[in-house]
Amino acid sequence: MSTSVIYKSAxxxxxxxxxxxxxHYGARYQAIAEQIPTGASVLDVCCGPAVLFSRYLRDKKVDYIGLDLQEGFVAKLGAQGGRGQVWDLRDERPLPTADIVVMQASLYHFLPDPAPVINRMLQAARQNVIIAEPIRNMAQSNIRIVAAIGRRMTDPGSGEQASRFTETTLDACLAVNEVKETQLIAGGREKLYVIDATKSVSTP
Ligand SMILES: C[S@@+](CC[C@H](N)C(=O)[O-])C[C@H]1O[C@@H](n2cnc3c(N)ncnc32)[C@H](O)[C@@H]1O
Structure with a gap:
């Protein structure tokens, strides 16, 4: 299996x-940045090239750690004032702790069973877990060729990612937690959830 070209270059x-x-590109990061208090510690899992940190959290003086499978995405974070680590989120080891734990546009990588990674995020968060996930996707297109491109474009190196969430399946997946707030962001393409980690129970 080979990593999709989209994940090889920032x-x-x-x-x-x-x-x-x-x-709507900037709005998807801005919506998350607005949920993060100044001075907070932030763990961004599946951070990609950490655009959230380098552009949208710049003035918030956050203590930022980004984790991703791709070394090319996290290698330069130190030079930007954050910390980056290569980390496979499928690993069962506990995540570094932080006030706020963020995952954007990545939960579908853990289908069909995202509960273990969500639990690790809840255990790592001292305050909130913020999840923003696409609910309208190319990979769900009725046009076969568009759907195939969408699936192939998002192979992190572990195989094509065939499954995606809809708003209904995402709501169902996250409803077991203490959801404080939800919003449609990025023109309705993503749904953002703020989960109170102090009140959410881990499911097996
Ligand atoms: C669509 S990108 C989202 C990046 C970033 N959060 C954003 O919204 O710009 C998905 C990211 O998840 C990462 N990823 C996929 N599977 C992963 C895993 N098992 N462990 C760590 N990172 C993973 C990919 O390398 C990619 O950077």
Whole structure:
């Protein structure tokens, strides 16, 4: 299995994400940044090239750690004032702790059973877990070729990612937790959930 080209280069990743999200590109990061208090410690899992940190949390003086499978995405985080680590989120070891734990546009990588990674995020968060996930996707397109491109574009090196969430399946997945707030963001393409980690129980 080979990693999709979109995950091999930070500039290419950004270019493709900008093309996919159009004028809503910045809003998807801004919506998350607004949920993060100044001075908080932040763990961003599946951080990609850490655009959230380098552009949208710049003025918030956060203590930021980004984890991702791709070394090319996390290698330069130290030079930007954060910390980056190569980490496979499928590993069962506990995650570094932080006030706020974020995962954006990545929960589908853990289908069909995202509960273990959500539990590890809840255990790592001292305050909130923020999950923002696409609910409208190329990979769900009725046009076969578009759907196939969507699936192939998002192989992190462990195989094509065929499954995606809809709003209904995402709501059902996260409903067992203490959800404080939900919002549709990025023109309705993603749904954001703020989960109170202090009140949420881990499910087996
Ligand atoms: C669509 S990108 C989202 C990146 C970033 N959160 C954003 O919204 O810009 C998904 C990211 O998840 C990472 N990823 C996929 N599976 C992973 C795993 N098992 N462990 C760590 N990172 C993973 C990929 O390398 C990629 O950077």
């Amino acid at each position: 500039p290419l990743y950004e270019l493709i994400m900008r093309a996919l999200y159009g004028r």
